[in-house]
Amino acid sequence: MRVDVEAVSNDGTRRASDTVTIEEPLEIRLSHETGSGRVDQSISITMRTPGNDDELAVGFLAGETIIAAARDVREVEHCGPPSPDKGIRNVIRVELADHVRVDAGGLLRHFYTTSSCGVCGKASLDAVRVQIEDRETGSFLITADTLKRLPAALHERQTEFAHTGGLHAAGSFDASGALLRVREDVGRHNALDKLAGSYLAEGGLAGYGILLSGRASFELMQKAAVAGAPFVASIGPPSSLAVELAQDQGITLAGFLKADRFNVYTGRQRIAA
Numbered sequence: 001m002r003v004d005v006e007a008v009s010n011d012g013t014r015r016a017s018d019t020v021t022i023e024e025p026l027e028i029r030l031s032h033e034t035g036s037g038r039v040d041q042s043i044s045i046t047m048r049t050p051g052n053d054d055e056l057a058v059g060f061l062a063g064e065t066i067i068a069a070a071r072d073v074r075e076v077e078h079c080g081p082p083s084p085d086k087g088i089r090n091v092i093r094v095e096l097a098d099h100v101r102v103d104a105g106g107l108l109r110h111f112y113t114t115s116s117c118g119v120c121g122k123a124s125l126d127a128v129r130v131q132i133e134d135r136e137t138g139s140f141l142i143t144a145d146t147l148k149r150l151p152a153a154l155h156e157r158q159t160e161f162a163h164t165g166g167l168h169a170a171g172s173f174d175a176s177g178a179l180l181r182v183r184e185d186v187g188r189h190n191a192l193d194k195l196a197g198s199y200l201a202e203g204g205l206a207g208y209g210i211l212l213s214g215r216a217s218f219e220l221m222q223k224a225a226v227a228g229a230p231f232v233a234s235i236g237p238p239s240s241l242a243v244e245l246a247q248d249q250g251i252t253l254a255g256f257l258k259a260d261r262f263n264v265y266t267g268r269q270r271i272a273a
């Protein structure tokens with residue numbers, strides 16, 4: 001989106017225009033069966049960059065373990081009128097299959113996310129620690145040199161970031177170092193939800209690594225664990241809780257990833273010399 005600005009420098013002030021990232025609220029509505037029939041309810045409002053809203057919605061639900069597989073979702077669709085200022089549809093409805101049961105009261109207590117703070121919107125840290133099922137992480141092995149090439153590959157694929165400089169990204173990669181998919185968003189947790197949502201129909205991210213453009217927080221590590229990823233690499237640093245969760249879940253966690261160096265916090269066995 002283009003906006004008018006006053007560009008201030010040592011040479012003075014001039015009128016100019018700048019491209020800024022679009023940020024709009026997305027309301028996620030859930031349709032699900034209860035003991036007394038099907039209900040529709042709003043469960044989350046998140047500030048996001050429009051695009052891949054369906055992936056964001058199902059990725060969010062998977063990350064919160066409300067759904068576990070594509071068969072749990074009957075339909076995903078935008079609903080309601082477009083916004084009057086930008087014409088963007090900001091409500092998305094996820095209709096769950098009849099066999100999925102949801103704790104409706106728990107949804108209202110625990111879900112409210114924003115682009116700037118995922119965990120702080122939770123009722124407590126215990127509400128974030130969802131039950132993660134045991135899974136097979138496979139024999140993922142990547143060389144150190146291959147890992148160090150990933151930041152440059154991610155930068156090349158961040159098309160929106162190149163225009164605005166204001167978006168986070170999450171990408172998937174395989175053991176050969178191929179960057180497979182990239183999703184961008186103004187919210188780092190939204191970017192990962194979009195990525196995870198894109199893999200739901202394929203059984204999740206088991207067998208793939210996740211590359212984060214910024215820091216690795218507890219919430220992002222939780223989403224990676226639920227998606228089944230055995231490896232998380234972040235260009236920024238991890239938090240203490242992210243390291244603890246990676247250790248608990250047997251996930252390799254690398255941080256401060258650059259072209260010439262990185263730190264390994266957990267799971268060194270998945271990185272070859």
